[in-house]
Amino acid sequence: TIPLKHGAHRIDKRTDSVMAKWRGYGLGQFIHWGLYAIPGGEWNGKTYNGAAEWIRSWNGIPKSTYDSLIYKFNPTKFNPESWAKTAKQMGAKYVTITTKHHDGFCLWPSKYTKYTVANSPYKKDIIGPLVNAYNKEGIDVILYFSIMDWNQPGWRYEIKTKEDSIAFEGFKKFTRNQLLELLNKYPTAKGLWFDGTWDKSWVKQAAFADELEKEMRALRPGLIIGSRFRPDDFGKRHNDSNGRLMGDYEQGWERKIPNKIEDVHGNDWDCVMTVPENQWGYNKAWNGHIKTVNELIEMTAKCVSLGGNFVLNFGPKGDGSIRKEEIDLAAGIGNWMRVNNEAIYNCQYAGLEKQDWGYFTGKTGSNKVYMIIFNVPVSGAFRVKLPAKTSITTASLLEQPNTTLKVEEISENQYFIHTSARADNKPFVIVLDLNKKAGNASGTYEKAK
Numbered sequence: 270t271i272p273l274k275h276g277a278h279r280i281d282k283r284t285d286s287v288m289a290k291w292r293g294y295g296l297g298q299f300i301h302w303g304l305y306a307i308p309g310g311e312w313n314g315k316t317y318n319g320a321a322e323w324i325r326s327w328n329g330i331p332k333s334t335y336d337s338l339i340y341k342f343n344p345t346k347f348n349p350e351s352w353a354k355t356a357k358q359m360g361a362k363y364v365t366i367t368t369k370h371h372d373g374f375c376l377w378p379s380k381y382t383k384y385t386v387a388n389s390p391y392k393k394d395i396i397g398p399l400v401n402a403y404n405k406e407g408i409d410v411i412l413y414f415s416i417m418d419w420n421q422p423g424w425r426y427e428i429k430t431k432e433d434s435i436a437f438e439g440f441k442k443f444t445r446n447q448l449l450e451l452l453n454k455y456p457t458a459k460g461l462w463f464d465g466t467w468d469k470s471w472v473k474q475a476a477f478a479d480e481l482e483k484e485m486r487a488l489r490p491g492l493i494i495g496s497r498f499r500p501d502d503f504g505k506r507h508n509d510s511n512g513r514l515m516g517d518y519e520q521g522w523e524r525k526i527p528n529k530i531e532d533v534h535g536n537d538w539d540c541v542m543t544v545p546e547n548q549w550g551y552n553k554a555w556n557g558h559i560k561t562v563n564e565l566i567e568m569t570a571k572c573v574s575l576g577g578n579f580v581l582n583f584g585p586k587g588d589g590s591i592r593k594e595e596i597d598l599a600a601g602i603g604n605w606m607r608v609n610n611e612a613i614y615n616c617q618y619a620g621l622e623k624q625d626w627g628y629f630t631g632k633t634g635s636n637k638v639y640m641i642i643f644n645v646p647v648s649g650a651f652r653v654k655l656p657a658k659t660s661i662t663t664a665s666l667l668e669q670p671n672t673t674l675k676v677e678e679i680s681e682n683q684y685f686i687h688t689s690a691r692a693d694n695k696p697f698v699i700v701l702d703l704n705k706k707a708g709n710a711s712g713t714y715e716k717a718k
């Protein structure tokens with residue numbers, strides 16, 4: 270291996286209780302909210318074709334015009350309790366909230382810049398009431414923070430001159446100040462979700478980022494920081510130059526889901542997903558394919574079946590209300606989660622061979638395996654293949670626990686589970702009680718060779 274001073278500092282998954290709780294969340298909510306929600310992807314009757322939260326980078330709106338949107342930020346319909354209730358009803362166990370996106374506008378009254386809610390007509394802190402409202406609903410909060418900050422004069426895409434490096438040193442101090450400010454102002458935040466760390470300037474800051482990460486972890490023991498924060502000695506991100514994961518979980522699954530367990534490389538991970546193809550901030554038009562409740566339930570099941578969490582993004586409007594389509598999706602997902610969340614919460618990769626009818630999830634530390642069914646075979650029988658010396662004690666419908674299902678042994682460790690035809694076309698769950706934990710002895714997946 271290549272000797273690194275600032276590579277991964279931990280080889281395997283974290284084993285502490287804070288991370289174990291994160292591992293079991295299953296379903297989360299992402300909130301992208303800021304000045305970009307005011308234009309909502311359009312300006313002067315023209316539509317911006319990129320992601321709405323990137324509209325400042327479009328030549329359809331002058332940068333100074335965008336920056337003066339701070340004087341229009343007055344979300345009269347902002348109601349943190351109703352946002353938190355929507356997430357609770359959906360079944361989200363954690364929420365990731367943008368404190369500052371790339372445009373540099375801070376949703377908290379930061380002492381280190383004027384470009385915050387404090388200098389908007391709204392005046393008040395947004396992050397504090399959101400953290401409190403979500404925590405009151407029993408939902409943990411992760412703070413999204415963009416290192417790249419288009420509002421900061423000291424930010425540089427690349428450090429070319431002496432002047433650049435002096436300016437960037439000031440920017441690094443500013444960044445550290447804001448991060449410590451966030452951790453001190455919102456002590457119940459469980460983690461930080463970093464973004465905007467791909468620029469040439471930042472990937473040269475291995476030592477600074479390593480020091481800062483250590484300082485934040487010391488300030489907030491148990492803090493969860495993903496793979497997208499710091500570069501290693503050679504500027505490698507997400508995985509260091511020895512292929513080891515930086516941070517506590519893989520953040521690379523953005524709008525994509527792994528297809529097989531080998532793709533996960535034995536890491537913790539979450540998938541952050543947009544409802545349209547690629548819009549995080551509020552976008553009026555919402556062109557193209559808008560994902561349905563069933564699609565989103567299947568994405569949740571697929572993520573949990575491969576040992577990850579699924580985090581669905583909401584883009585509240587500039588006035589602070591959440592659009593009806595998102596409210597309806599949250600309600601639809603919640604209706605399914607209310608009945609079936611036992612197959613999602615505190616479940617992991619079951620270590621069983623994937624079958625066409627859907628996804629296996631395994632209850633952490635138990636012999637229970639769930640079959641989340643999306644494709645009913647024309648035969649009506651659901652194939653299950655178990656490792657050697659593992660057998661099915663009982664099979665039942667999660668929604669009707671006392672109905673045992675017929676289990677037909679086909680051959681050594683292969684079975685057909687039979688169920689009667691179902692009226693609705695909703696995904697459903699079969700629960701298997703096995704005679705011992707599925708997969709390998711530890712029930713968790715061995716690191717990919």
Ligand SMILES: COc1ccc([C@H]2[C@H](O)[C@H](O)[C@H](C)N2C)cc1
Nearest residue numbers: 301320322323464465523541549
């Ligand atoms: C360079 O292409 C990018 C960079 C950052 C993003 C941001 C999005 O604005 C959103 O915040 C997402 C989580 N993040 C990766 C999207 C595309």
